[in-house]
Amino acid sequence: MKNEKNTCKNNLTKPLLTIPMIPSKEVRYRLPKKVEVFEYYTISNGHCRIYKEEDGIKELGKQVILDPCKVSYMNLFINGVLQPKENYEVQSGVIMLKTEDVPTKGTPVILQMFKV
Template sequence: MERKKHDITKESRPRLMLPEIGRVEKWFKLSQKVNVTQFCTQSDGKKRVYNNKDAVIDHSTSMILDPCYVSYINLFVNGVLQPATLYEVKRGVLILKSADVPAKHVPLILQFIKIEP
């Protein structure tokens, strides 16, 4: 007896067996306080070194902090997170190490995250 192409019987259907997963609850203790501040400036299209005096005061919530006293530092150039290899931060100084300099008026946002116990 010849079988039709589209003739699907109960035995020919694939079986899908899903394992039962028990419910597991995990509790995590978060730190007491996370403090996030930022230093904002604009590129002039030429320089690689920025100081506290270059801050856009209306948008900055801090000056350039000492990396020893913060947990994390992120640099955003024109809204894009940059790898840590492309910049260096010292107290009061941001140094760009990239091959090219951001275009004039491009925003630079240096974010400081401090996690306190």
């Protein structure tokens, strides 16, 4: 009986293990450019469509509305909702809403400006 156990063990073949060859590929990463983010915050008074730098929230520091030619991208949020570009126009120091209705009193208006 002892010999049978040894014979069975010897008849087993060892598993074939291979290490797959992964082709080497050079990967280059480009670090992103520095991005500057500027924000303008104000609160709607319920009847104006035009917001100037002076209307910004003073407690947040100096509020600036940059010239659109000097920024790469901008977003306008009214009450937290992103507005389509057709709804507003931005000039240096001024935001003008092109909509028929105005934001209700107390509604936050936020302009994000990005420089890349």
